[in-house]
Amino acid sequence: MRKKITVVGAGMVGATLGQRIAERDYADVALVDVIPNMPMGKALDLLEAGPVVGYDSLVIGSNGYDETAGSDIVVITSGLPRKPGMSRDDLLRKNQEIVTQVTQEIVSRSPNSILIVVTNPLDAMAQLAYKVSGFPRERVLGMAGVLDTARFRTFIAQELHVSVRDVSAYVLGGHGDTMVPLVRFTTVAGVPVSKLIPAERLAQIVQRTRDGGAEIVNLLGSGSAFYAPSAAVAQMIDSIVLDKKMILPCAVHLQGEYGVKDLFVGVPAKLGAKGVEEVIQIELTDEERAALQKSVDAVKELIGVMGI
């Protein structure tokens, strides 16, 4: 039987992800949103693209959760954008409410699903979904690292005029400001990037990667990035649905790895049919360890505000 993938939040990331999944033709898709009829409209539009593109994926939209029952994978993108006058903490609490409610609805109908959290602040929302769902850590993860490394890889490929496929990069830590790019493990066709790009220039590229989300927000004028984020989630889903066992940077519940306990932090993880099948541990330098600690502290602070 075809797999079933639910995407909660049929906004920019959610709907684009729905399209990417449908086009892969390996799963049916359910799109859920609170805006009346909107997910039904997007789902029907995607379904009607099937004959032209050549996929048979069934795509359904809903304002409720009955259609999501028995999902194999559920992606949570639902959330609010920050509005004028809203503090970071107000937004955090609002998204806490949304992600809590969504997770409860999902868990009651798809108790064996794998949850992939996308809503920001990413690491804190993943922790919340983990706590609310009661799922084992194998089945709750957050998307951020694949996007951050994709940005890093793009800029390196541009700098060196090489294929993006030849650039592999590692990013640890939280999403955004506290991200820890591991330049030591970043290579171009196997050659360490530090041998190809001068340190000063590399530092600029790292900074641009850190600010990657803001750069897009400023250009768009309203809303935030969605093509690269949805592509990143789709790659994680590929590895799970096709049991590819790719090692991808994801937010994972650490249980002692990297010296961190009971906290979601971005680390390289092996993704397969069971979800997170292994957390890959690499030796860090003191400097990298200190940078990771900053990430850990930032996530802890948000969790403190949420009171979970």
Ligand code: TXD
């Ligand atoms: O790297 C990453 N993790 C990220 C995270 C990359 C890109 C976007 N990132 C975050 O994902 C972003 O900061 C937001 O928190 C989410 C979704 O971003 P998107 O750009 O798709 O936002 P939209 O277009 O506003 O879509 C959110 C949808 C919107 O249609 C709302 O009506 C819906 O979520 N929404 C809900 N759906 C279901 N249930 C509830 N309660 C709900 N509340 C809002």
